[in-house]
């Protein structure tokens with residue numbers, strides 16, 4: 001694959017990229033999907049998905065990613081693993097530079113590079129990551145059997161994963177910086193009804209303490225009062241940051257957060273370049289709309305390619 005040219009390259013293999021891959025493969029386009037790690041993206045970090053249509057009993061994030069990949073492969077998805085370090089989008093032929101020196105080029109590109117968990121940015125966080133500080137409840141919850149863990153955040157991820165953590169931990173303390181959760185009502189109701197979850201409102205975590213592992217966290221409430229909470233682990237689930245380090249943000253006219261704006265058809269400011277999924281500048285980040293955007297992006301790419309020839 002190295003140094004080859006394709007009509008369409010899809011950068012990223014989460015739900016947006018895998019759906020784009022399905023549509024491109026099914027349309028028999030000359031395509032290649034490039035993924036850095038495991039196909040599935042952030043959905044692999046989600047324990048259980050209850051709101052992806054077609055699965056009336058819900059499905060695990062891992063199983064959903066596997067099914068998406070299998071479906072795209074049934075139509076002969078072309079894919080490869082590689083770490084793209086930069087993109088040159090200044091010419092009609094777009095070029096991808098890989099970490100190992102290889103390059104690829106394409107006429108149209110769909111950026112589905114996704115997002116990653118936002119860190120808290122407090123003392124102790126980096127040092128204790130993997131030693132009690134986690135960004136993935138699905139991955140790490142089983143380590144906290146019969147223990148007390150904190151969850152930081154008030155969005156769908158934090159509240160949903162707090163519920164999931166109670167399958168293992170004895171006690172989950174959810175710490176939120178406001179007095180009202182951002183999560184969807186049904187997710188909130190489930191958490192409020194769970195006797196293993198308690199809530200600390202109007203409070204932020206200012207430091208994570210411990211030597212071999214997390215032992216205590218320091219809290220600061222709205223009244224300026226500080227306190228310490230003894231916990232065995234802390235799950236930081238406070239939203240996402242864009243995976244944009246390889247993207248030319250100026251030419252793509254990235255927003256202030258580094259996400260990529262598009263029109264309704266997922267077209268970016270660069271002709272022939274689409275963006276789909278969590279890397280797009282938008283309010284709603286759901287698996288189902290990432291998948292929808294992946295499909296839309298391939299149709300936009302087809303239209304662009306048709307006008308080229």
Ligand code: NAP
Pocket residue numbers: 049050051120152153154155156157158160177178181182204237238239240283284285286
């Ligand atoms: P989110 O919806 O952006 O929520 C982030 C939460 O973290 C907010 O409650 C925010 O507080 C808090 N926060 C942000 N920065 C903070 C900081 N520095 N310190 C303390 N708290 C901070 O993020 P998310 O929950 O990861 O969800 C991301 C996207 O995925 C959303 O669109 C979400 O709906 C979607 N999602 C959907 C599902 C589902 O449908 N089942 C599941 C998971 C995620 P404020 O509320 O005060 O801003």
